[in-house]
Amino acid sequence: MKKRVITISREFGSGGHSIGKSVAKTLGIGFYDQELLEKIAEETGFSKEFIEEAAEYSTAKNSLLFNVVMNRSLHGRTEPSPADTIYFAQAKIIKNLAEKESCVIVGRCSDYILRDNSDCLHIFIYSDMEDRAKRILERYGDSEKPIQKRITDKDTRRKIYYSHYTDRPWGIPQNYDLCLNSGALGEELCVNSIINVFNRLSKKRMD
Amino acid sequence: MKKRVITISREFGSGGHSIGKSVAKTLGIGFYDQELLEKIAEETGFSKEFIEEAAEYSTAKNSLLFNVVMNRSLHGRTEPSPADTIYFAQAKIIKNLAEKESCVIVGRCSDYILRDNSDCLHIFIYSDMEDRAKRILERYGDSEKPIQKRITDKDTRRKIYYSHYTDRPWGIPQNYDLCLNSGALGEELCVNSIINVFNRLSKKRMD
Numbered sequence: 001m002k003k004r005v006i007t008i009s010r011e012f013g014s015g016g017h018s019i020g021k022s023v024a025k026t027l028g029i030g031f032y033d034q035e036l037l038e039k040i041a042e043e044t045g046f047s048k049e050f051i052e053e054a055a056e057y058s059t060a061k062n063s064l065l066f067n068v069v070m071n072r073s074l075h076g077r078t079e080p081s082p083a084d085t086i087y088f089a090q091a092k093i094i095k096n097l098a099e100k101e102s103c104v105i106v107g108r109c110s111d112y113i114l115r116d117n118s119d120c121l122h123i124f125i126y127s128d129m130e131d132r133a134k135r136i137l138e139r140y141g142d143s144e145k146p147i148q149k150r151i152t153d154k155d156t157r158r159k160i161y162y163s164h165y166t167d168r169p170w171g172i173p174q175n176y177d178l179c180l181n182s183g184a185l186g187e188e189l190c191v192n193s194i195i196n197v198f199n200r201l202s203k204k205r206m207d
Numbered sequence: 208m209k210k211r212v213i214t215i216s217r218e219f220g221s222g223g224h225s226i227g228k229s230v231a232k233t234l235g236i237g238f239y240d241q242e243l244l245e246k247i248a249e250e251t252g253f254s255k256e257f258i259e260e261a262a263e264y265s266t267a268k269n270s271l272l273f274n275v276v277m278n279r280s281l282h283g284r285t286e287p288s289p290a291d292t293i294y295f296a297q298a299k300i301i302k303n304l305a306e307k308e309s310c311v312i313v314g315r316c317s318d319y320i321l322r323d324n325s326d327c328l329h330i331f332i333y334s335d336m337e338d339r340a341k342r343i344l345e346r347y348g349d350s351e352k353p354i355q356k357r358i359t360d361k362d363t364r365r366k367i368y369y370s371h372y373t374d375r376p377w378g379i380p381q382n383y384d385l386c387l388n389s390g391a392l393g394e395e396l397c398v399n400s401i402i403n404v405f406n407r408l409s410k411k412r413m414d
Binding site: 124176178179180196 | 331333335378379380381383384385386387388391392396399400403404407408
């Protein structure tokens with residue numbers, strides 16, 4: 001049987017990280033979320049914090065904030081920006097991982113980077129605002145910014161980062177094989193559904 | 208156990224009708240697709256053909272085509288248009304069905320009409336252009352209009368009809384509990400996934 005990979009894209013606060021972790025544990029395969037960040041840091045020499053910021057602020061092409069954070073010249077450039085360097089490094093790392101081992105990869109445009117990999121299952125996890133707010137407050141606690149604003153800001157940044165590098169909209173079903181509403185189904189049933197689909201597709205391919 | 212309903216929204220050519228039919232058959236519950244059309248025709252007095260056209264052309268609010276087809280005055284009106292009459296009748300019929308029996312309902316904004324029904328599972332079936340084109344050509348044959356144009360035209364009409372009556376965008380994951388790519392998973396695995404989720408949620412509610 002060929003090695004198989006699951007990518008998990010997720011809305012902030014939807015429980016995608018935790019669902020991916022349980023899927024990997026149940027299947028006994030690797031799990032890459034924060035671990036990916038470490039690999040990118042090693043490859044590029046940037047700090048993990050800077051890499052996380054790059055994914056958050058590599059947004060509007062002409063945004064002053066983006067250019068300041070990324071130290072990108074406002075008047076053109078001849079070499080890749082730090083954000084581009086990070087993206088190309090993560091694409092290389094994700095492709096190598098998928099080549100090398102069966103695993104679960106969370107975020108970082110992995111669904112797009114591995115879009116032509118037929119042995120790859122692409123999942124999207126989402127939920128309603130109320131459910132996401134509850135999960136975020138439990139996990140990260142409250143802050144000065146209202147919770148709804150924290151969520152929509154994060155969603156916006158992810159959408160812009162994704163469409164900047166992939167040239168397709170973020171979070172539309174057509175990017176994925178299976179989209180699960182973790183608020184409506186619960187995390188356990190999301191995990192169960194992903195494993196059911198993964199196992200049945202693997203079985204089919206073995207026949 | 209409380210009665211349960213499954214709504215299936217689908218892209219044209221994604222196999223949603225056939226998947227819904229298999230789900231209903233496997234679960235031994237009612238299936239409403241064309242049958243819904245008959246009930247609406249009975250309730251409103253309009254022909255089935257006219258009702259189908261209403262769902263296709265009840266589009267841009269100021270579209271000349273819409274107003275001509277629906278015999279709606281271009282200069283305001285005091286009573287519901289035929290399209291509105293049809294929508295309100297279908298909403299009433301769908302609510303009654305969901306109240307009365309466990310069943311699968313395909314299309315007709317049923318996901319929106321039953322959005323507050325907690326015993327209802329909302330599914331979206333979609334697929335890529337190539338897969339949909341293949342299925343449409345097999346089922347309906349070729350026509351003068353290029354297949355890709357037939358698909359995008361139908362998608363556009365469904366989107367406009369849906370957002371006109373529901374005030375929310377059509378086909379975004381957040382409207383549904385589960386979204387399945389029938390081209391990537393195959394119809395059988397879509398049916399299996401829906402039944403798995405349905406049964407597990409029902410079991411949970413009985414505990």
